[in-house]
């Protein structure tokens with residue numbers, strides 16, 4: 001790996017709190033998984049570690065997205081349908097990356113890192129906060 005290709009760990013900041021502990025904890029967990037991927041990108045990739053990242057992301061999506069959706073539904077969030085679609089798209093995208101990885105497509109980790117960062121900025125920091133705070 002080239003020296004200038006080092007990735008840095010993402011850090012949770014209180015300013016990004018939704019004000020709801022359970023949702024914040026999901027978001028902190030998400031950052032942990034991103035950081036697993038950062039470590040993989042900064043070191044030699046081990047297949048088992050990459051597969052573990054896929055497993056964690058899909059587990060995260062299947063459990064935490066449902067928790068969120070139930071909460072937003074209870075709060076009568078007006079954009080719930082759009083929000084649920086974004087969750088579905090995330091799951092489809094991660095499955096797509098996993099398929100590419102199994103097809104030995106060697107840019108998967110780098111492309112997925114970009115996607116996870118965009119998701120963090122556009123969904124977690126904007127859509128989830130909008131859903132909670134209105």
Ligand SMILES: [Fe+2]
Pocket residue numbers: 068083087123127128
């Ligand atoms: Fe969400």
